[in-house]
Amino acid sequence: MAETASPPFSDAHLLPKVAQGDAQAVSDCLSKYGRLVWSLAVRMLGPGPDAEDAVQEVFVELWRCAERFDPAKGREETFVGTVARRRLIDQRRRRSARPQTQTMVAEPPAEAPGTDRLASQEDLERIEAAMSELKPEQAEALRFAVADGLSHREVAERMGLPLGTVKTHVRRGLIRLRDRLATSAEGVAS
Amino acid sequence: MTQSPAERIEELLADRAVFGLSAAEAREFDALVEEHPQKASEEPGFEDTVLALMKTAPAVDMPASLRNRLDQAAQAHASDSTPEPGADVLAGPSVFAGSERSAVLAYVGWMAAAAAFALAAVAWFNVSTSPGTAPGMAPGTAAGTASNTPGGDVSQAELDPAEQAQTLAQQPGTVVLPWAQFDDEFQGVAGDVVWNNDQQRGYMRLTGMRVNDPAEAQYQLWIVDPARDSRPVDGGVFDVTDEGDVVVAFEPRLPVDRPVAFAITREKPGGVVKSDGPLRVIAPAAAG
Numbered sequence A: 001m002a003e004t005a006s007p008p009f010s011d012a013h014l015l016p017k018v019a020q021g022d023a024q025a026v027s028d029c030l031s032k033y034g035r036l037v038w039s040l041a042v043r044m045l046g047p048g049p050d051a052e053d054a055v056q057e058v059f060v061e062l063w064r065c066a067e068r069f070d071p072a073k074g075r076e077e078t079f080v081g082t083v084a085r086r087r088l089i090d091q092r093r094r095r096s097a098r099p100q101t102q103t104m105v106a107e108p109p110a111e112a113p114g115t116d117r118l119a120s121q122e123d124l125e126r127i128e129a130a131m132s133e134l135k136p137e138q139a140e141a142l143r144f145a146v147a148d149g150l151s152h153r154e155v156a157e158r159m160g161l162p163l164g165t166v167k168t169h170v171r172r173g174l175i176r177l178r179d180r181l182a183t184s185a186e187g188v189a190s
Numbered sequence B: 001m002t003q004s005p006a007e008r009i010e011e012l013l014a015d016r017a018v019f020g021l022s023a024a025e026a027r028e029f030d031a032l033v034e035e036h037p038q039k040a041s042e043e044p045g046f047e048d049t050v051l052a053l054m055k056t057a058p059a060v061d062m063p064a065s066l067r068n069r070l071d072q073a074a075q076a077h078a079s080d081s082t083p084e085p086g087a088d089v090l091a092g093p094s095v096f097a098g099s100e101r102s103a104v105l106a107y108v109g110w111m112a113a114a115a116a117f118a119l120a121a122v123a124w125f126n127v128s129t130s131p132g133t134a135p136g137m138a139p140g141t142a143a144g145t146a147s148n149t150p151g152g153d154v155s156q157a158e159l160d161p162a163e164q165a166q167t168l169a170q171q172p173g174t175v176v177l178p179w180a181q182f183d184d185e186f187q188g189v190a191g192d193v194v195w196n197n198d199q200q201r202g203y204m205r206l207t208g209m210r211v212n213d214p215a216e217a218q219y220q221l222w223i224v225d226p227a228r229d230s231r232p233v234d235g236g237v238f239d240v241t242d243e244g245d246v247v248v249a250f251e252p253r254l255p256v257d258r259p260v261a262f263a264i265t266r267e268k269p270g271g272v273v274k275s276d277g278p279l280r281v282i283a284p285a286a287a288g
Helices: A015-019 A023-045 A049-064 A076-097 A121-132 A136-147 A152-159 A163-189 B005-018 B023-035 B037-041 B046-054 B064-080 B100-128 B161-169
Strands: B142-145 B174-178 B190-196 B201-207 B218-224 B233-238 B246-250 B261-267 B281-284
Touching: A015 A023, A015 A049, A023 A049, A023 A076, A023 B064, A049 A076, A049 B064, A076 B046, A121 A136, A121 A163, A121 B046, A136 A152, A136 A163, A136 B005, A136 B046, A152 A163, A163 B005, A163 B046, B005 B023, B005 B037, B005 B046, B023 B037, B161 B174, B161 B190, B161 B201, B161 B246, B174 B281, B233 B246
Parallel strands: B142 B246
Antiparallel strands: B174 B190, B190 B201, B201 B246, B218 B233, B218 B261, B261 B281
């Protein structure tokens, strides 16, 4: 498939076409979201066969459940991210359930300074600013739970806190983060 | 402090976006939504927030070998997605290893078997859900823990596993589902599954299971829950080290909503993410 110079997938919804059996849309879906899904897999599982298998599972699921995406209810990228995250968490928890002879990836790979991020620099600054307004324990719990995909039990173990406290931190942190991001987005728009 | 329904709905939506809901939380959410549909219909935007946070991760280019593999999978999907009569019956993510089509067919076979057992045995289960020791089971038998279980309930740590299972069997909301033999090699297997959906834990009580060599193969429990996912939930691996009765605790890492069957396969050491089967024994449950 020939690549075009400009981003070919910026706004168009691909999943409705995938649901209609459009072969090109199936391939385009891979091109548009491959980097996102693979980056999340590496973050949560580490690079390797498990991550590659998980990414394939994510796309097979996306192609098959594409008809469930409703543009009126949310963004396509969010739908893809939600499906990917659920599958990656499943994979991570399955692997952590195996005996300890299996290699575990508990920590994300080391990052070099200036590492390229999935989000734009502007979005990163907004998110970091919003995160800095959370209580430290809320921000830490959210990072463990969302960025690393740990279960609330695992987050509790990492932080040395009761399960209920972890859930409270995550809930309040997420609500506050959402509100801060909405406020900053309004500021950008105005 | 009294919490309003709207606040609780928002909490549960946040939990769902980050961790997923347990069966009990899902029921609570459903009940709240039924009572306050307008509150639940207000888009909280948690999924967008979660994605924004996820996108702070480093961007990594996909290896060319993986891209090639996915391209092949895309072509296979595109060629397979031409609608055929009855194709919707096979819809859903693949569950088992092997070629995609055979994998789906294998899962349909699983589901059909589970459904057939469930339908045939509804009446039986209705009278079998009262607490009781499984046929041939005696307290104090060999015990184990499926490897998903993170350590069990501290409050019950001093009880024998058979007693723990019996205690759970007597608690509200617990079902006791007899194993039904499934594989010729496992003729004579008996016992039951004690499962409490609210507590998301259970016990397998088994007698007549073949002893396995953990270096060669391990048994793996699967929980079939179409309401949650088209893939069966991994219940963990376990060993049978004694030809007598065994009690194995299990606690799936993923929330189970409405299990329609519990099934055991024999797998390579450590278990598998996807199973080729065959099912060795199965305990169907009345759906819902």
